[in-house]
Amino acid sequence: MKQLTRIEKAEICALKIPFKMDFTHAMASRAFSDSLVLKIEGRGEKGFGEAIVRDYVSGEIGKDADLLKDAKEIIARILEPLIGKDVSWEEGKEYLDSLALESHELPLLCAVETALLDMFCHSSGKDIYSLLKKEPLKQTIQYGGTLPMLSLSEAEYVLDMYEKVNIRNIRIKLGTDLDYNVEILKLSREKLGWNFDLRVDANASWSLEIALESLELCRKYGIFLVEEPFGRNREEILFLLKHPESHDFQFVADESALTVNDIEAMAKNRSYHMINLRLSKNGGLIKVLKMAKIAEKKGLQYQIGCHVGETGILSALGRVAASILPKAVYVDGSYDSYLLSENITSENFSFGFGGVAEIIRKQGLGFIVDETRLGRLSIGKTGCLPEMGKL
Structure with missing residues (x-):
């Protein structure tokens, strides 16, 4: 019934x-x-x-x-x-x-x-798994870290924090200031070593000229995964892929990947290698599950990302998504107590040592909203x- x-x-x-x-x-x-x-x-x-x-x-x-x-x-x-x-x-x-x-x-x-x-x-x-008639394929999720654009002293503090909690991969925010890009990549490698998994995110800020110079910097510091260099519907990505400097690099679509149609166009044009799926950006859990399935079918990898400032509601839902989609290359999110001064959920969904967090069972979506807060x-x-x- x-x-x-x-x-x-x-x-x-x-x-x-x-x-x-x-x-x-x-x-x-x-x-x-x-x-x-x-x-x-x-x-x-x-x-x-x-x-x-x-x-x-x-x-x-x-x-x-x-x-x-x-x-x-x-x-x-x-x-x-x-x-x-x-x-x-x-x-x-x-x-x-x-x-x-x-x-x-x-x-x-x-x-x-x-x-x-x-x-x-x-x-x-x-609980959410029973409602969706889907069993979790992972019992624990490993999250990565994000390094925002900070002064070098502030960045060093954040990198130290990630190192102390044994985070194993970090996404570094870059911009159009090449001097800053050089210094932050140099600092990150010096602090974390050459075996640490680093990737960069330009947040659609680069021109083709800056992209080529930035790829040269990334290569120097052993970084070969670049997220959203140009932005939605920008043809520069096709020119970049044909340039010799882009050899060995993989590019991740974020702002460019909003709908199923976007993924299908990327697969056809071979303009990106990976999709960053985010619950709010893409329209919710069901659409994210659908887009991941299509991306996989089209030969594209995917990662599960988040928006800065998510409360425990989206942190809990992101953990559900990550547990159902075990082929996600990276998972970001659950920054709750690391970033927010307070939260609206009774539960703390922050990841623990090593970026690891367990899935939640037998409790709806996993969160309870404190309506007073x-x-x-x-x-x-x-x-x-x-x-x-x-x-």
Whole structure:
């Protein structure tokens, strides 16, 4: 017998959780988590989801005061056919998968899907694996680290921290300042040694000229995996692949890989070797699982990434994704207590020594939201259903 639930109420909160340290890369600098958290309710059950909106990744939906307003309109439109109806998870999943959404709407789809998954887990008494009818293929997940753009003294401190907790791979954020790129790569090799697994991420900031010079630097320091050098729909990647300097390098698509169509185009053009899948960017867990399957079929590798500032909601969901997708080359995420001054979940999903963390069973998606903290850490909220209006 199908387990049914009903959505009767929905609201979205805008968070502002200070970071323990600023996080900077070539496209932005952040001092706090600005996630949007969706809560849906019905028949005495609740479900929570999370969206992280980055205009330089999936597109802009509104800034400052307009962000909540625009997010509300998108979520209301997604939820409208489900409101007040008895639906099963299978029906909800089929409906969400059928939606033709713009790229800037994908983070909100992630929030809706995650909240529905959470609600169905609680109403059925099942954990996420039982609900999805998928068993975890890994019992522990090994996470890597990220080195943001910092002063050399700050970078040295972070590298020391990673070394102390025995992190085994690190992604280094690079930009357009070649002098900085030289110094940070040199420092990283000096601190961690030549056998340490390092890769770089340009966050779509490079020109073709800077890319060629940066590849020469990377080669010098034994780094051959480069993430998103140019950005979405930029033809420079095709020129770079034909250049002799790119020999031995592999390129990872992040901002360029938002949809299944993107992956299919990359496989056809052979423009990238690997895809960085991120829950909020790509529209939620179900789409990430689908995209990973297609990437694998098309001969592309994939990694599971995260957005800086994710709360325990997306940290828990990312761990689920990593446990179902054992062929991920790298997994990033679960930076919770390392980066956030506080969290909205009762559980701490931070990885432990060696970057290792166990999967969570028998507890829904794995997280429980502390609504008192959610309220205190929110700077605004609004109802998402037409009859509710602004709270």
